Every structure is written in structure tokens, then in C-alpha cells.
């Protein structure tokens with residue numbers, strides 16, 4: 001991780017992660033979490049264990065929240081509180097609806113991305129020698145809408161990183177590489193598979209079943225890791241890591 005200027009104006013500097021760094025860190029978090037109880041990372045990762053993981057690292061976790069005050073399609077909110085662990089709330093309609101389990105799992109891991117990779121930014125004291133600069137009170141609440149939970153093409157680097165972490169936790173890199181590699185070997189495929197092809201659909205289906213994720217979450221993860229080839233090079237999949245270098249916009253309010 002290196003520090004770069006934050007063009008959103010939220011901090012003076014911000015962390016810039018390469019995707020491989022996030023993959024490595026996420027797998028290390030999971031390995032450490034599961035070693036005492038399971039010895040290794042279970043696949044798929046049970047939702048109850050993901051809940052235990054987030055509960056460990058926040059002061060208050062509410063999976064049945066009413067987030068209507070933040071607007072339509074808001075599925076998760078992480079509130080950063082200097083001096084205390086963050087508070088995470090997830091829209092109640094996700095946790096208690098079996099048909100929305102995949103969305104609940106992706107929102108849970110997305111919010112965990114904020115908790116794990118962004119909380120420390122809010123712990124740094126404001127002052128003249130402050131590298132990051134502490135955001136105003138109103139900026140200490142990260143509001144996450146449905147369309148940015150998995151991926152975002154806009155340059156909200158916090159959303160981009162949390163979206164990547166979501167995929168990296170639900171589909172840990174070593175297991176995913178093993179699965180996709182086995183698929184390629186069985187079918188004699190070398191290199192990325194064309195998106196939209198029958199083989200791409202078969203690979204997405206396999207990943208979806210193995211890791212208990214939606215087809216969209218599997219597709220995005222496979223694209224980011226280059227197991228699938230994008231049809232449209234203008235999509236966010238091929239944006240530079242966490243949007244560095246693209247024009248800035250303000251984060252969603």
C-alpha cells in the first residue's frame with residue numbers, strides 16, 4: 001500500500017492498494033480467523049462466520065436496520081468513530097429474506113472492507129502534521145448503495161476498495177484460482193474466457209455454486225482476476241486500481 005493524494009477532498013492523502021495486496025490481506029484475515037476453529041478457510045464461508053468476523057471488529061452491528069433516512073437503495077452504512085470501533089448497519093430486508101442471502105453476504109463483506117481497511121484513517125488526530133487530515137463529522141458515515149456494493153466505476157476509492165474486498169472475502173484468491181484453474185484444465189482452455197460464451201457461463205455457474213455468491217458477484221470477480229475477458233473495455237473492470245488517475249467526483253451522500 002502506498003499513499004496518494006485524495007482527489008475527493010475527503011483526506012489530504014489516502015491509501016492506494018493494488019488488487020493483489022487486497023487479495024493477500026483478505027486471505028490472511030480469513031486464515032487467521034478460521035485457524036483456531038477450522039484449521040483452514042471453509043468454502044463456502046458460512047454466513048454466520050462472516051457475521052462473527054464483523055462483530056469481532058465493530059462496536060455495534062445491526063443487520064436489521066432501517067436505512068431509509070439515507071435514501072433509496074442504501075444497503076449498508078459504516079459509521080467511523082474516532083476512539084471507538086466503527087458501527088455497521090445493514091438494511092433489514094436483506095438479512096431476514098432467504099431470497100436475498102447473496103445480497104446480504106455481499107453487503108456484509110463490503111462493509112467489513114470499510115471496517116478493516118478504512119477505520120484507521122479516522123483514528124489519526126487532526127493537526128498541523130497530520131498526513132491524512134480528519135474528515136468533518138458528516139463525512140464519517142459511509143453510505144453504500146446497491147449499485148456500488150460489488151463494483152463501481154466512479155472514483156470513490158473507498159467504495160472501490162470495499163467492493164474488491166467483498167469479492168476477495170467471499171471468493172478467497174487461493175480457492176478461486178484452484179477452482180478456475182481446474183475448470184480451464186478440464187476443458188483445455190488457456191488464458192481468459194470470452195465473456196458471454198457458454199464456457200464463461202459454465203465457469204460463473206461453478207464459482208457461484210462453490211462459493212455461495214450471486215452470478216454477478218462471480219462474474220465481476222472473474223473479470224477482475226482476468227479469468228474472463230471483458231467485452232467492453234470501457235467498463236470499470238479495467239479502470240486502474242481503485243480508480244487512480246480518473247477524474248474525481250464526490251462520494252454518494
Ligand SMILES: [Zn+2]
Nearest residue numbers: 143144159162
Ligand atoms: Zn461502501
